[in-house]
Amino acid sequence: MLISRNKLILLLGIVFFEQGKSATVSLPKAPSCGQSLVKVQPWNYFNIFSRILGGSQVEKGSYPWQVSLKQRQKHICGGSIVSPQWVITAAHCVANRNIVSTLNVTAGEYDLSQTEPGEQTLTIETVIIHPHFSTKKPMDYDIALLKMAGAFQFDHFVGPICLPELQEQFEAGFICTTAGWGRLTEDGVLSQVLQEVNLPILTWEECVAALLTLKRPISGKTFLCTGFPDGGRDACQGDSGGSLMCRNKKGAWTLAGVTSWGLGCGRGWRNNVRKNDQGSPGIFTDLSKVLPWIHEHIQTGNRRKSSRAWCGEQDVIVSGAEGELHFPESLHLYYESKQRCVWTLLVPEEMHVLLSFSHLDVESCHHNYLSMYSLEDRPIGKFCGESLPSSILVGSNSLRLKFVSDATDYAAGFNLTYKALKPNYIPGSGCSYLTVLFEEGLIQSLNYPENYSDMAHCDWIFQAPKHHLIKLSFQSLEIEESGDCTSDYVTVHSDVERKKEIARLCGYDVPTPVLSPSSIMLISFQSDENGTFRGFQATVSFIPKAVYPDLNISISEDESVFLET
Structure with missing residues (x-):
């Protein structure tokens, strides 16, 4: 039952008056989490079993941390508020990056069929999926953190649930509650009004034994099992991401688990071996197994808002003979929009840099990209898209990386390793790495003068000094001849976006420079x-522009160029 406005004001007034009696009385801490203004009836076994079998509609305001994840106003999953900016849900609800930008999170939701006073809707700024979650095995580590673009204002109908204390666990037999707008029956329709059900926690042995009775036994490291062997009540489709709530020793509602999955809805598993419509316990992601990870990311996220140094806006120096650089700072974290991040990478003098991407996920090439420059701000190239580029050998001991995000697309950024190499340049190195050179040199196909291999792919980028042009002179050319040079061929571009092709060569005649x-x-x-x-085999030389006064340099000194992947 909701407390009336007049009674609430009176109650608060009494507390304030009592506190004001003496300056020596310390102010009691206001309940910060796990508080509901709705009075919950004391538990008894009759009440528990009748509610599980029959289910019940909750009273508005009972669980102010419960949120609805909606895609274009349609409920798809639940979630739990743990702070003004953070919501916990199931990873499988947000694993499809393409839909994240279309999701909203509504707090204070009660009846999905109407917009009610007290509802608050925010968009998602950042998604963090547990690094051990995999769509190939979506039942384990099924948890994600959502950082809101904005903050929820806590009131009667919106507030946080408590996270467990470290080492705090809810033992087998403990009766906890889950809520959601999931289907009222298996394959039935979604509930329009928030429903709740009480479920007992099973022992780990009971959970493992039940899952071993399935035709395809399932195991995991983060399972928390609930329910009854004979079935009856359960979470169902549409409840995913919601909370398994238990009252802690202080009486505050605490997030013990995140609704993940189950075989069927409310099916029993006692006689699984002898039936086709097998059932399983309700499976939740056990918060106690992932609590350090949650604290790490939520604390990191809160710090980022104030310092922003993590983005490297002021040119962070990264030095050493080898190391790793990734953005955002953690894998499975989507980068935010409207960012400028700069890193200067330095390896020991007289060494070259080998870059290797292990991950690249950068959306729109015109708005989001990773660009590389020499320290003189000479452009080397830009990287965007999702397919990994080959390793990149840069003929310098330094380079500058700039990440730009202008759009609102969600993507997971990049992860690369760097290593210093002795400048032992081999003319055929472009067939092993994308080779970027700032000096004149010799290039050749792999194995030259022996035959090159089938399905060869080689790339060299030459960057001349300012006010210079580049000349490519062939010593020999013996490449399978075809009329349009589309089988085996050499192409030459005056840009790395491959839009300005200036030569396409094949056959057996040495071409002019x-x-x-x-x-x-x-x-x-x-x-x-x-x-x-x-x-x-060919040589590359740099020619002062003054030698060819009629040619105009087509790319300005500070203009960047794309290398799409």
Whole structure:
């Protein structure tokens, strides 16, 4: 039953008056989590069993931490508020990155069929999925943290649930509650009004034994099982992401688990071996198993808001012979929009840098990208898309990385390792790495003068000094001949976006030198699976622009260029 407004004001007034009696009386802490203004009836076994079998509609305001995740105003999952900016839900609810930008989170929700006073709806700023969660095995570590774009205002109908204390566990036999707008019957319709059900926690042995009776036994490290062997009541489709709530020793509602999955809804599992419509306990993600991870990320997220140094806006120096660089700081964290992040990477002098991507997920190439520059701010290239680029060998001991996010797309950023290498340049290195060079040199196909291999792919990017052009001069060329040079061929571009092709070569005649009208030249060699030849060898030289006064440098000194993947 809800407390009336007049009674609530009177109660608060009495507390204030009592506190004001003496300056030596310390102010009691206001209940910060797990508090409901609705009076809950004392538990007894008759009450518990009747509610499980029949189910019940909750009174508005009973669970102010309960939220509804909606895609285009349609409820898809539940969740629990744990602070003004953070919500906990199931990872499988937000595993599809393509829908995250279409999700809203509504707190103070009670009846899905109408918008009611007290509802608060926010969009999602950041999603953090547990790193051990996998869509190939979505039952284990099924938990995600959602950081809101904004903050919930706590009142009668919106407030946080408590997280467990470290080492706090709710033992087998403890009766806890779950709530949601899930289906009222298996394959039935979603409930419009928030429902609740009480469920007992099972022992780990009971849980394992029940899951072993399935035709395809399932195991996991974060399971918390609830329910009755004969079935009757359970969470169901649409309840995913909601909370398993238990009262702690202080009487505050505490988040013990996150609704994850179950075989069927309310099916028993006592006679699984002898029936086709097998059932399982209700499976929740056990908060006690992932609590350190939750605290780590929520605390990190709160600190970020104030310092923002994590983004590297002021050119963070990253140095050493080898290491790792990733953005955002943790995997499975989506980067935010409207960011500028700068890192300067330095390896020991007279060494070159080898970069290897283990992860790249950058959305729109025009709005979100990772760009690379020399320390003189000469552009090396930009990386975007989702497919991993090859390893990149940079012929310098330093480079600057800039990450830009202008759009509101959600993506997971990048993860790369760097390593210092001795500058032992090999002319065929472009066939092992994307090779970026700032000096003149010799290039050749792999194995030259022996035959190149089938399905070869080689790339070199040359960056000339300011006010210079680049000339490519061939010493030899023996590449399978085809009329349009689409089988085996060398291409030359004056940009790394591959939009400005200035030469496409194949056959057996040494061509005239190729001149790039810019200070950048991308040289690529590709072969198919039908026959191989000796390949090619060529030199790259830098020519002062004054030698060719009629040519205009097509890329300004500070203009960037794309290398889409």
